[in-house]
Structure formats: structure tokens, C-alpha cells
Amino acid sequence: MKKALSATLAVILTASVAAGCGSADKPASGGAAPAPAAGDAAKTDKSKGKLTVYVGFQEDHAVEAMKQFTKDTGIQADMVRMSGGEILAKIRAEKDNPQADIWYGGPADTFVAAMNEGLLAPYKSPAAEKVDAKYKDPNGHWTGIYVGFLGFASNKKFLKDHNLQAPQTWEDLLNPAYKGQIVMANPASSGTAYTALYTVLKVKGSEDKGFDYLKKLHPQVQQYTTSGSAPGRMVGMGEAAVGVLFAHDVIKYQEEGFDTMELTIPKDGTGYETGAVAVIKNTKNQELAQKFVDWSLGASAQEVGQRTGSYQNLTNPDAKEPKKAIKLSDINPIQYDPTEAGKERKRLLDKWNSEVKK
Structure with missing residues (x-):
């Protein structure tokens, strides 16, 4: 059942405040009374201590996850919500004196970049x-907790007013009708947008052809946001015609009341993120951090999204996936290699900044 939009905004506002609005200065506590349950690897005797977790997915899901973690393990957890690129930059800046123990959520290619820097x-x-x-690093530097596929969110009123069909391919975004009407995140700050950048290179068949496309797309873009999910809200509110973001975020917005949006998955190929979890190097809470990883891979943790309207596909085969999660049989995913994407991240971002965004 769709929730009222006003109620949704209230929930998101509450979650954002609890999460410190993405600020590293005001972490939000899970705050639940310890009550461990049986079934997953981390559900052992109650443990004392507190973790700080940098979170790369939506606030309401993250807040609920912190509560469930404390309930299952007895370990307290504070969280700070940021985009994937922001988390990488923060961990990089804090490498000599880590201020967090866990990185939880966001595309694995960003984790690969951190791994290659020894973070x-x-x-x-x-x-x-x-x-x-295919959803984990063989040496354990990161492990996948969910999978999410890229899609397009289109404003139905804009489509109707301009007698348009919702975009079905990446090439459709170059339609002159969308000039200055597309929103997507900045790939330097957003893991979602970097996934889109890397996807385009693969769909177009080469780096040169991919960057030629991105240069043509740039005049179509109204704004590059910091957050990967923000374009969906902008499209839902009629501030833009089309947004590029993960399909599970589009579904979430639709279920929250934004029935002004239509979701399409590019037929010529869509990339995907493997949302990951990792222990930050030199954490002072190594044992507790490992327990968090154990917990995050269990069914209890991965099913938290069921309660918050998150629609990612899950990596634990024992976890119950959301009924509205994207079905692989319905889409055309590319061969997305998070290891390669992570290794090439800095070079491709530098090239995008110098040749596309300028």
C-alpha cells in the first residue's frame, strides 16, 4: 500500500536528523535495547562496546539497520550517512587516525579503490x-550485501506534455526534448553516478565511444547532484524530466507516493552496483567490526530493507528478497566488473572532469 507523501517526508526528515544529515559531526545511534536472536553468524553472546559506521545507502534503511544490529548482537553502533565518493574521501583523509570502524553500503568499485590504497x-x-x-573480494577486503541495477526515472507529466515515450535506451537521453532536463549525480561524489559512467563505456563498446556519448549527454544535464538518489526526488517533484539512478531507489520513491514517476531500465544494457561492507584499516575495534560484517551478511540484516521500503536484490540466498525487487530475467545487465571499475576509478574521473564537465 502506498504511503502518504506527507508521512514519507516526515519519516525521511526524522531519519536524516537521526543520521546527522550526513554530517560526520553528529553520528546517530542505533539506540535499541540489546536482545540477541538466533540464526546468523553474528548472533552470539551479547558484546560490549560501540562501533562507528559510515553508511552509503538511504537514511531510513540505515537507521533501522543500526537498531537491528544492536538488537541482534548487543553492540551499540553510531552511523554517519554519506555518498560513496564522500566516504572514500573521508576514509582517505582519516587513514592515519580512523574515525570509523565499518563502511556499510555503496558500490563495491569504490571499495576496490579504497582497497588499492590500503584503506x-x-x-x-x-x-x-x-x-x-562475483559479489565479494577473494581476499575478504569487501563482501557484497545487495545488488542494485541502474534505471531511468521519468516525470509522467513531462512525457505527456511533450508527447514522449519514457527513454528505453541510453541513446534516448540525447533527444533534444531533454536538453537541460536530465539530472544525475556527480560521479566524483556518488557511487551511483560512477556506476553509470562505467556502464556507458561498456554499453558503447569502448572508452572513446563512451566518452563521446558523455560529451553529448552533458548539455542535456540540468544538474549533477551530490547524492545518487536525489535525482529521483527531483523528477518526482517535477523539477526535471529524467533522472539516472538505481532502479530500487525509483521503486522506493514510487511506493512513498511519487506516482508521478515512470521507471524504465535501459534495454541496450544496464550496469549494477554490488553494495558492500568492509572493515576500515587500523580500526580500534577490530573484533566488534568483524562481528558487524558477520551480521551484515546474515538474513536478519539483509531483510531489514523489507521494513523500510528498500528494494535491492540480496546476496544471502537464505534472505527473503522484496517482492518488487528487479528480476534479472526482465532486464539486460552488462558484464560489470567492480574490480576493474575500482582500479580505473581515479583515471576515469579525472578524464570526465577534464573532458566532459570542464
């Missing part, structure tokens, strides 16, 4: 044995 501590969780090899 993550390897940990092979026993719970990771259930996770498909």
Missing part, C-alpha cells in the same frame, strides 16, 4: 561462504 582491512567472514564469488 581496508581484509576479513573473510564465515557468513561470506554463502555469497556468490
